[in-house]
Amino acid sequence: MKPTEADALANRLEHRPPEEILAWAADRFAPAIAFGTGFGREGCVLIDIIGRAKLPVRLFTLDTGLFFEETYALWRTLEARYDITIEAIKPELTLDEQQRAYGDELWQRDPDLCCQLRKVVPLQRVLGSLDAWISAIRRSQTEIRRNARVVELEPRFGRVKINPLVRWSNADIERYIAEHDVPVNALHEQGYPSIGCWPCTSRVLAGEDPRAGRWRGRQKTECGLHFAPASPTTHHHDVDEPLVADGTGGIS
Numbered sequence: 171m172k173p174t175e176a177d178a179l180a181n182r183l184e185h186r187p188p189e190e191i192l193a194w195a196a197d198r199f200a201p202a203i204a205f206g207t208g209f210g211r212e213g214c215v216l217i218d219i220i221g222r223a224k225l226p227v228r229l230f231t232l233d234t235g236l237f238f239e240e241t242y243a244l245w246r247t248l249e250a251r252y253d254i255t256i257e258a259i260k261p262e263l264t265l266d267e268q269q270r271a272y273g274d275e276l277w278q279r280d281p282d283l284c285c286q287l288r289k290v291v292p293l294q295r296v297l298g299s300l301d302a303w304i305s306a307i308r309r310s311q312t313e314i315r316r317n318a319r320v321v322e323l324e325p326r327f328g329r330v331k332i333n334p335l336v337r338w339s340n341a342d343i344e345r346y347i348a349e350h351d352v353p354v355n356a357l358h359e360q361g362y363p364s365i366g367c368w369p370c371t372s373r374v375l376a377g378e379d380p381r382a383g384r385w386r387g388r389q390k391t392e393c394g395l396h397f398a399p400a401s402p403t404t405h406h407h408d409v410d411e412p413l414v415a416d417g418t419g420g421i422s
């Protein structure tokens with residue numbers, strides 16, 4: 171796809187509902203299209219739309235091996251509810267192998283490298299077989315996501331990226347979940363509005379930004395799937411370099 175076509179499509183689809191955007195995307199790119207979910211609320215909304223419409227979209231998650239138990243439970247619930255399979259894309263190294271190669275708790279010392287090994291590289295691998303990648307990011311989630319468009323050419327991964335929820339607010343997400351009785355992570359009710367790997371996710375206090383519990387105490391706000399991590403301690407582990415990839419978050 172040329173940049174001018176991506177631009178024109180982004181303009182044409184900007185005000186269309188996610189159901190229509192996803193149906194268009196499936197029609198255009200299946201079978202070389204997938205949605206990568208990190209089981210956030212937004213991801214559950216997209217799975218609901220894809221599952222109910224039985225769209226020919228491959229579903230996967232970047233299984234770092236460090237999800238909360240509640241996230242693994244939600245994964246099984248969604249598969250049963252919609253009669254779907256959400257494929258586990260695993261890192262090359264098991265957690266024990268990563269520990270032997272890079273030391274204990276790499277996420278404490280170099281979270282960008284840990285995300286690179288456990289999320290970004292596996293995403294590159296899966297995107298190698300795809301033309302288009304659906305993500306659940308929204309513009310209002312983070313400053314860096316503010317300019318996301320419905321259709322984009324992802325320069326780092328060389329794929330078409332489709333963001334059907336970019337225009338939606340948090341209230342839109344909540345409304346959809348309530349109206350369609352979408353299963354969501356039980357931890358949301360316990361003070362975790364945004365959930366990633368357990369070592370890098372903490373409770374959010376009243377009045378804090380919903381993503382304040384992700385990589386708390388660091389300037390890191392992204393795992394490198396949708397944007398290169400913005401941490402001043404970034405070691406530039408290739409996330410800025412052309413790769414071929416979410417988001418959770420996203421992959422969402």
Ligand code: SF4
Nearest residue numbers: 277281284285367370
């Ligand atoms: S979110 Fe944390 S534990 Fe998960 S891959 Fe990134 S640094 Fe590692």
